[in-house]
Amino acid sequence: MSSVKGMKPLLIVVVMMLSMSAWAAEQEAVTPLEAALVEQSADRDKTLEAFYAERDWRPVWQDPSTVTAFAEALHTLEGDGLSPSDYRPDALSEAHRRAWGDGEGDPQELADFELRTSHVLLTALRHLQKGKVDPQALDTGWEVPVEPPALDVASLSRHVDARRFEQAFADVRPSYPPYQRLRAGLARYQDIDQQGGWPTLPPLDGLLRPGDVHDAVPFLRERLAVIGEPGLAAADTTILPDAKLVAPDPFTYDEALTEAVERFQERHLLEVDGVVGPDTLAALNVPVGERIDQIRINLERTRWLLHGLPETFVLVDIAGYRVSYYRPNGDIWRSRIVVGQPYRRTPSLRSEITHLTVNPTWTIPPTIRREDVIPKIHRDLGYLERNNIRVLSYSGSELDPRSIDWQDPGKIMLRQEAGPENPLGRVVIRFPNDHMVYLHDTPAQQLFSRQQRAISSGCIRVENVMTLVQLLLDDTDTYRDIRALVAEGETRNVPLESHVPVILHYWTAHVGEEGELSFRPDIYDRDDELLEALDRPLVL
Structure with missing residues (x-):
C-alpha cells in the first residue's frame, strides 16, 4: 500500500512533464508569421482579429493564385454600383510579390500584407452589407436603428480557403427582391451604355402629339426601343388585306409609339397624356450614364435599409408616392400617398406602428x-x-x-378639433419617432390624382386608408368597432394587438416586379450629394 502511495508524486511529475512537452510542441508549431499576425491584429479591427482567430491565425494570402482570384472578384462589385477601384484590385498582385519575394519574406512585412489584404476583403463585405456611405453623415435626422447581422467569420474563412470570393459577396449583399431587381436593372443599363447608349431627341418647336408627322419620331421610337418598350417592333410593320408586310411611315407618331410614351410617362411620374412636351423630352434625353448613377445611388440606399426585415411590414416609398403593406401570406397591398414638400421633407426612419387614433384632433406642429x-x-x-x-x-x-x-x-x-375639415381625416396611424410624423387620412382626396405629390407638411396622407386600417387590425370585429367610432365622431386611441414594423425611405429609382425601371424626380435634392460621397475615393 505504501508503495502505491509513493507512486502518486511520480505520476504527478510525469503528467506535468507531458503537459509541458505538449505546450512546448504547440508553441513550436506557431510560425513566425502567425505570431506576427497575433501581434499586429491586436491594434486593428475587431472583426479582422476574430477572422484570424477563427482560422487559428493561419494566413490567407500566401498563394498568389488566391490573391488573383480575390482581385478578379473585386471587379464584380461594379455590378452592385460600387467602384472596384476603391479596393485597389490591380495593385494586390504587385503587393504580394513585394511582400513574399522568392517565398521568404520578413514575418512582420508578411503579416502587414496579410492584414491589409484581409482588411480590403472585410471592407468590401461591409460595403455590400450596409453601404459604403454613412447615411447619418448626409442626414442628421436619419433614424434607422436596426443593424445588419454580424459577419459569419467561420463561413467566410471556408469561402476564402476555397477561393469562393463571389459567394462570400453573395452571402452578405441584401437578398430581398428589390435589391436583386435593381442589380439586374443596373446590368441592363450598363450593357446599353457599352452598346453606345440611346439617341438624343432634337429640340421640338412646341409639342409632339399622337398622329403628328415629325423628324423627331424616328429618334423617339429608337430611344424607347433601346430600353425594351414592348409594342414598338409590332408597330414597324402593318398587315394589309393582300397579306403583304409594309413598313409604316417612320416619321408618323403612331398608336404603338403613343402607348410606349404613356408607359414611359407613368414610370417617370409625368402627366400621362402621350404628348411629348418639355418635361417628357427632358426625361427622355437624360443620358444613360446619369441613369446608371441613379441606379447606383438607390442600390446604396437599399443597402442601408433592407436587412432584418420581418414577414409583415409597411414600406413608405417617399419619392415614389406610394405605400405598400407586405403580408405574411405574400400578398402586398399598395396605395398612393402624399408626402412632405421639399422644404418640409418626410424623413427616412424605421419604427413600429403601435396604435391608431380615430377621429383625431390635430395639434398644429410648431x-x-x-x-x-x-x-x-x-x-x-x-x-x-x-x-x-x-x-x-x-x-x-x-x-x-x-x-x-x-x-x-x-x-x-x-x-x-375632429371633424370633416380636420386635415388628419378620420384616422391616424401612429408610430414612435422624433419627427412627429405619421400616416393619416385626409379630406383632400383630390390630391391623390396628381402624378407628383410632394405637397404635405411632412406627414404621409394615405389614399384608401381605412383598407390599411382593416389589414393592420386583422380583426373584423375590431374594424367594425372602429367604423362605429368614426360614425360617432368620438376621439379614441386604439392599440394594435401586434405592432407592425414601418419603414419610411427615399428611392429615386425603382424596378417593378416585371423588371421595368422607373426613375422618379429627386424632389428633396438628395441624389447629387450621395453620388459625390459614393464616388469619393476610399482611403484604406
Whole structure:
C-alpha cells in the first residue's frame, strides 16, 4: 500500500512533464508569421482579429493564385454600383510579390500584407452589407436603428480557403427582391451604355402629339426601343388585306409609339397624356450614364435599409408616392400617398406602428403654427372659429384668443378639433419617432390624382386608408368597432394587438416586379450629394 502511495508524486511529475512537452510542441508549431499576425491584429479591427482567430491565425494570402482570384472578384462589385477601384484590385498582385519575394519574406512585412489584404476583403463585405456611405453623415435626422447581422467569420474563412470570393459577396449583399431587381436593372443599363447608349431627341418647336408627322419620331421610337418598350417592333410593320408586310411611315407618331410614351410617362411620374412636351423630352434625353448613377445611388440606399426585415411590414416609398403593406401570406397591398414638400421633407426612419387614433384632433406642429397659421390668425381672428381651432396653454388650459397678442403670441398651442375639415381625416396611424410624423387620412382626396405629390407638411396622407386600417387590425370585429367610432365622431386611441414594423425611405429609382425601371424626380435634392460621397475615393 505504501508503495502505491509513493507512486502518486511520480505520476504527478510525469503528467506535468507531458503537459509541458505538449505546450512546448504547440508553441513550436506557431510560425513566425502567425505570431506576427497575433501581434499586429491586436491594434486593428475587431472583426479582422476574430477572422484570424477563427482560422487559428493561419494566413490567407500566401498563394498568389488566391490573391488573383480575390482581385478578379473585386471587379464584380461594379455590378452592385460600387467602384472596384476603391479596393485597389490591380495593385494586390504587385503587393504580394513585394511582400513574399522568392517565398521568404520578413514575418512582420508578411503579416502587414496579410492584414491589409484581409482588411480590403472585410471592407468590401461591409460595403455590400450596409453601404459604403454613412447615411447619418448626409442626414442628421436619419433614424434607422436596426443593424445588419454580424459577419459569419467561420463561413467566410471556408469561402476564402476555397477561393469562393463571389459567394462570400453573395452571402452578405441584401437578398430581398428589390435589391436583386435593381442589380439586374443596373446590368441592363450598363450593357446599353457599352452598346453606345440611346439617341438624343432634337429640340421640338412646341409639342409632339399622337398622329403628328415629325423628324423627331424616328429618334423617339429608337430611344424607347433601346430600353425594351414592348409594342414598338409590332408597330414597324402593318398587315394589309393582300397579306403583304409594309413598313409604316417612320416619321408618323403612331398608336404603338403613343402607348410606349404613356408607359414611359407613368414610370417617370409625368402627366400621362402621350404628348411629348418639355418635361417628357427632358426625361427622355437624360443620358444613360446619369441613369446608371441613379441606379447606383438607390442600390446604396437599399443597402442601408433592407436587412432584418420581418414577414409583415409597411414600406413608405417617399419619392415614389406610394405605400405598400407586405403580408405574411405574400400578398402586398399598395396605395398612393402624399408626402412632405421639399422644404418640409418626410424623413427616412424605421419604427413600429403601435396604435391608431380615430377621429383625431390635430395639434398644429410648431413650424406650421409659426409660419402658416399664426399669420392668418393675425390678419383675421375669425380664422380660428371657421376652422374649429382652439387656443391652449402648454398645460392644456383653454385661452381666450382676444387676449393674445398675435404678433407675439408666446407659448401657446393650437388644436383643431375632429371633424370633416380636420386635415388628419378620420384616422391616424401612429408610430414612435422624433419627427412627429405619421400616416393619416385626409379630406383632400383630390390630391391623390396628381402624378407628383410632394405637397404635405411632412406627414404621409394615405389614399384608401381605412383598407390599411382593416389589414393592420386583422380583426373584423375590431374594424367594425372602429367604423362605429368614426360614425360617432368620438376621439379614441386604439392599440394594435401586434405592432407592425414601418419603414419610411427615399428611392429615386425603382424596378417593378416585371423588371421595368422607373426613375422618379429627386424632389428633396438628395441624389447629387450621395453620388459625390459614393464616388469619393476610399482611403484604406
